[in-house]
Amino acid sequence: MTRSKLSLSSYIFVGSMLFGLFFGAGNLIFPVHMGQEAGTNIVPVVLGFLLTGVGLPFLGIIALGVSQCADLHELSSRVHPIYAIFLTVLLNLTIGPIFALPRLGSVSYEIGLSPFIAAPNKTLALFVFTLIFFSVALIFSLKPNKILLWVGKILNPLFLLFLAVLIITAFIDPMGSGITAPAQGAYASSPFFRGFTEGYNTMDALASLVFGVIVIDTLRELGLKSPRDITIGTLKAGIISLALMSAIYACLAYIGAFSTNKLAISANGGIALAQIAGYYLGTSGDILLAVIVTLACLKTSIGLITACSDIFHKMFPSLLSYKKYVYLFTIISFVISNVGLTAIINLAVPVLMFLYPLCITLILLSFLSPLFNHRQIVYVTTTIFTAIAACGDALSSMPAVIKSTGIVQYILSVYQSFIPFFHIGMGWTIPALIGFIIGCLLRTKGNSSQKITKAY
Known part of the structure; x- marks a missing residue:
């Protein structure tokens, strides 16, 4: 069935799916730690962060719709065909099995399970946890036509519900009457640009050039066919995702900034988030955070495995089938995730x-x-x-x-x-x-x- 527009609920679910694909590991941990280090310079830092963490991903999604290109490979072919292969392969490996996907598994473990595991057993626990995590992601990724249902209608609403509990609790009872901690390092000398480059760590501007294809394919499955209708549909879904991301980023950054009134600046955002949840809710907070992080990372993992496998199958169809690419990228992600979170981020x-x-x-x-x-x-x-x-x-x-x-x-x-x-x-x-x-x-x-x- 061909349509010129969709219902509001359809756009909300597509926007929810897009947000769910974007909002994973880095989206949770980096804003909190950034807020701690930004201190009194939180406003310009957040503004800079939103430009790269939200604005650029939004433009990336719209760029594919406006350009009427099928995917990143076609868009980057405007430079040169060889460059298109280089950029598409490097970008997909970076936001896929080499960096982003392993980070998703590692963050889920570090925040969700590691606090409950004795030091001698942590290596084995990481292995078992990531094995289960990526096995579940693999099962969902084998059916890419179900991604709107699983991510947009089930996993992301659950994630937002649990995250709202933590955010509302922190805003009702803030750690102190104001932000008093001074900005650290580059957050003091060039806060806006530090926030701008910190937004790179979410990898969302890169992911937008991959997830945009999923949004366009989903809109087509819902009945939009003309390039104009798909572009408008992409814009509407993007606005919904942009609004959600901006609000949650700002909330997490401010929670991080206020936390320094009671907590020391942490080594990374995962530790900070765990300390904040524990401060407010005790053991229940640890469990809540484990659920939040696992849901966040799982839905993004499904999107990344699906998107990367799809583009590689389109570029190199004679090498492997879509399902074999899914298995390959999932296995690579599982292996690299056992290197550890800090090493992955540094590389x-x-x-x-x-x-x-x-x-x-x-x-x-x-x-x-x-x-x-x-x-x-x-x-x-x-x-x-x-x-x-x-x-x-x-x-x-x-x-x-x-x-x-x-x-x-x-x-x-x-x-x-x-x-x-x-x-x-x-x-x-x-x-x-x-x-x-x-x-x-x-x-x-x-x-x-x-x-x-x-x-x-």
């Missing part, structure tokens, strides 16, 4: 600092494309200049053992000398703008063959 940061600028510029270019008549040269020059700067951001975020080497220190000194805003993790912005301007100037010398061949 993920440099890759994120490299990927985010490339994805941000691709999203922005998809909106600006009509202004430069969809010329490929603009995509190419913007991407090249962005990639050069993004390499510096990645090096700057490397673990100390790598960053402290002589050659890396020399390269970083060159970046710091010649690229504005490099010291705050925004060094890619000016090079990207220069690349865009050069591409726009060069496009006037091109002919119609240089225009992207997709019909607009």
